[in-house]
Amino acid sequence: MRTSRTRSFRIRPLRRGVAALFAGVLTVAALLAAGTTAHAAGTPLRDLAAAKGKVIGTAVTGSKLTGTYGDIAGGQFNSLTPGNAMKWGSVEPTRGSFNWAEADQIVAFAQAHDQQVRGHTLVWHSQNPSWLTNGTWTTAELSGLLQDHITTEVTRYKGELAAWDVVNEPFNEDGTYRSTLWYNGLGADYIAQALTWAHAADPSAKLYINDYNVEGVNAKSTALYDLVKSLKARGVPIDGVGLQAHLILGQVPGTLQQNIQRFADLGVDVAVTELDIRMQLPSDSTKLAQQAADYKAVFDACVAVTRCYGVTVWGFTDSDSWIPDVFSGYGAATPYDENYAPKPAYDAIAASLGGGTTTPPPTGACTATYSVQSQWNTGFTGQVRIACSGAALSSWKVNWTYGAGQRITQAWNATCTQSGAAVSCANASYNGSVPDGGSVTFGFNASWSGSNPVPTVTLG
Numbered sequence: 434m435r436t437s438r439t440r441s442f443r444i445r446p447l448r449r450g451v452a453a454l455f456a457g458v459l460t461v462a463a464l465l466a467a468g469t470t471a472h473a474a475g476t477p478l479r480d481l482a483a484a485k486g487k488v489i490g491t492a493v494t495g496s497k498l499t500g501t502y503g504d505i506a507g508g509q510f511n512s513l514t515p516g517n518a519m520k521w522g523s524v525e526p527t528r529g530s531f532n533w534a535e536a537d538q539i540v541a542f543a544q545a546h547d548q549q550v551r552g553h554t555l556v557w558h559s560q561n562p563s564w565l566t567n568g569t570w571t572t573a574e575l576s577g578l579l580q581d582h583i584t585t586e587v588t589r590y591k592g593e594l595a596a597w598d599v600v601n602e603p604f605n606e607d608g609t610y611r612s613t614l615w616y617n618g619l620g621a622d623y624i625a626q627a628l629t630w631a632h633a634a635d636p637s638a639k640l641y642i643n644d645y646n647v648e649g650v651n652a653k654s655t656a657l658y659d660l661v662k663s664l665k666a667r668g669v670p671i672d673g674v675g676l677q678a679h680l681i682l683g684q685v686p687g688t689l690q691q692n693i694q695r696f697a698d699l700g701v702d703v704a705v706t707e708l709d710i711r712m713q714l715p716s717d718s719t720k721l722a723q724q725a726a727d728y729k730a731v732f733d734a735c736v737a738v739t740r741c742y743g744v745t746v747w748g749f750t751d752s753d754s755w756i757p758d759v760f761s762g763y764g765a766a767t768p769y770d771e772n773y774a775p776k777p778a779y780d781a782i783a784a785s786l787g788g789g790t791t792t793p794p795p796t797g798a799c800t801a802t803y804s805v806q807s808q809w810n811t812g813f814t815g816q817v818r819i820a821c822s823g824a825a826l827s828s829w830k831v832n833w834t835y836g837a838g839q840r841i842t843q844a845w846n847a848t849c850t851q852s853g854a855a856v857s858c859a860n861a862s863y864n865g866s867v868p869d870g871g872s873v874t875f876g877f878n879a880s881w882s883g884s885n886p887v888p889t890v891t892l893g
């Protein structure tokens with residue numbers, strides 16, 4: 434079964450060394466007026482999450498795991514979920530003929546980047562192969578097919594996955610069981626059987642039931658709660674519940690933390706498994722600010738409950754999100770835009786995880802803060818934020834000197850020139866004014882090698 438797999442081993446030192454560099458040095462601000470202000474920025478989300486004892490994951494598409502997409506997926510997250518690659522229709526499109534290529538690739542990538550993998554998903558009503566859904570099966574045949582499927586797939590990745598979303602979306606909105614191939618053919622106990630078979634195949638993987646619209650306290654989440662309670666009472670192996678969290682802008686349920694807590698109190702883990710927050714397109718700065726607040730609310734709720742295992746976003750970039758395909762007119766649901774620039778939601782996640790803590794500037798000052806937003810082998814994206822409190826600017830210029838040969842290749846929302854190591858960035862025609870209490874941000878891409886220390890910036 435494992436013949437075509439290449440095993441890769443955990444490679445830690447190099448990559449974690451880069452992460453340590455991020456964590457250690459990004460503390461610079463320059464003041465127009467008096468004093469100095471220290472800002473911590475740019476620490477990868479995975480390091481912030483780890484410091485809080487949380488896992489931060491993203492769904493990924495195997496074929497995209499190179500270039501900037503691969504750098505962010507590997508650099509910012511410590512868990513991956515295959516978006517589609519482990520679904521039954523993907524792994525066994527023809528009966529008895531398996532295709533593990535994308536799933537194997539994602540597992541290998543995760544291992545090379547010291548990441549966990551969340552298996553998704555074994556028993557679902559959707560994305561099944563047509564030979565299965567079009568077939569006519571007796572109860573015994575259907576049960577045998579499901580047992581074989583679970584045993585084959587879980588065994589293949591035995592010992593390599595942190596968790597499995599064993600059963601996906603079993604409930605209707607009113608808390609009754611969804612009418613599916615499985616429920617109709619096998620009865621409600623297909624859930625207990627699936628968990629039992631999965632546990633037999635890999636006793637070390639944490640086994641979850643995963644669903645949507647179960648984030649707040651409602652009829653559906655209460656049905657899930659009652660199910661988990663009865664499974665535990667029966668001794669069925671159930672380790673956690675997955676709250677998918679495909680949310681709409683401004684609609685984070687007020688009972689999210691309370692709901693996570695009640696599952697935790699039952700003795701199971703809770704994971705937010707598929708977070709995205711969609712908005713009606715086009716996006717604008719008001720919507721992006723609301724989205725940032727919404728992302729922060731979800732992460733805050735997870736951080737607040739010890740048994741909340743972590744949060745996985747369903748795609749980290751708007752260029753790899755299912756939302757526009759499925760919810761007409763909606764999009765911009767993830768923390769990075771289509772060009773891999775971090776959105777306000779990214780900063781909000783970092784803030785929830787304890788990063789980006791800023792010491793407020795002394796009154797009567799404008800400050801410039803330099804941060805590395807993301808970094809890959811040969812380049813990085815930087816940002817400078819100019820903020821005023823008790824003072825204001827009508828134009829600005831920010832200067833710094835690179836200490837390790839970094840070179841700016843492109844800038845936006847400022848005009849940047851570099852001469853040798855000296856960089857000077859001046860406001861664009863439209864953003865010279867920084868009012869009291871306001872801020873302006875510009876960004877740039879640059880190359881680096883060896884090391885990427887954060888320079889001291891001066892605002893003039």
Ligand code: XIL
Nearest residue numbers: 516517553554601645677707754755
């Ligand atoms: C989605 C994928 O992201 C899409 O690429 C695919 O076309 C459909 O499925 N709930 C789930 C996920 O559990 O598996 C779904 O993923 C999104 C909803």
